[in-house]
Amino acid sequence: MSDTLDTATASPDVIAVEMARRQALSAMGINVYSSRFDFPGAAKAQRFAVPVPEVNEPAVVSRSVEPRIETPSTPVPQMPQTTTSGPTSRVPVSQSRASGSESVSFSMLLASAGPFLWLEELGDGLIRQDQLGLINAMARAISTPTTKLMQQQFDWPVAGNSALSGDAESAKQALHGLIQRMAREVDAKRVILVGDCHYLPDRIVQSGVRIPSTMAMLSEPALKRVAWEALKPLKSLSLG
Numbered sequence: 001m002s003d004t005l006d007t008a009t010a011s012p013d014v015i016a017v018e019m020a021r022r023q024a025l026s027a028m029g030i031n032v033y034s035s036r037f038d039f040p041g042a043a044k045a046q047r048f049a050v051p052v053p054e055v056n057e058p059a060v061v062s063r064s065v066e067p068r069i070e071t072p073s074t075p076v077p078q079m080p081q082t083t084t085s086g087p088t089s090r091v092p093v094s095q096s097r098a099s100g101s102e103s104v105s106f107s108m109l110l111a112s113a114g115p116f117l118w119l120e121e122l123g124d125g126l127i128r129q130d131q132l133g134l135i136n137a138m139a140r141a142i143s144t145p146t147t148k149l150m151q152q153q154f155d156w157p158v159a160g161n162s163a164l165s166g167d168a169e170s171a172k173q174a175l176h177g178l179i180q181r182m183a184r185e186v187d188a189k190r191v192i193l194v195g196d197c198h199y200l201p202d203r204i205v206q207s208g209v210r211i212p213s214t215m216a217m218l219s220e221p222a223l224k225r226v227a228w229e230a231l232k233p234l235k236s237l238s239l240g
Helices: 012-027 058-073 076-081 093-099 129-142 168-186 202-207 214-219 223-231 234-239
Strands: 106-113 116-122 149-156 190-194 209-211
Touching: 012 168, 106 129, 106 168, 116 129, 116 168, 129 149, 129 214, 129 223, 129 234, 149 168, 168 202, 190 202, 190 234, 209 223, 214 223
Parallel strands: 116 190, 190 209
Antiparallel strands: 106 116, 106 149
8 A cells, every 4th residue: 555654755856757757748648647556466566755844844844935925926027137036936946946947938839731740939829820821831832732730739837737847948858758749640750940949859959940930931921932942852751
């Protein structure tokens, strides 16, 4: 059973790894479950107990929680001027010091069309029909006229997981898992980066094909020629 006396207490490293794992799985739409006991015939699971704060440490606990309560009353213009106000408004003080990174917030469009994935960071968190129409037109130009565009929006931090870390490294891990899953589903041959994407894993950035953002091409049509020069070589991949 999970409540046996010999259950070891989880170390801070074990807790940090488990939080990152659960956040990445949640971003990919995978539910996380924990068993309470071992089923007959199953291998014995290794379970850890959550650390219990010592009675003589009430001041430390109150200090780590206090900034999160007072943050809403702080005027918004003053937040960027204080180096500690940004991270503590999103994560506990102890977690921010341990990870050494600040929380980030962004939205991204992930689309698949034919054998290609299209990724574009959304500055205002909105997907517009003219953006989708432009991506769809480019996708058909390098594949087939019947190519269908399928898209989804990725928002970070993931809704419902406010207690987990929202730093850039965790965001990259979650995105990497989601992109890998999409690539397997459509047997993608290449990733196309539409505009600047700041929170993608380095491996995807280095191997991706870069073109201007859809909003830039819509406001400055001449940039469509720049995009086409980068996309033309992909036509042979699609036909092959």
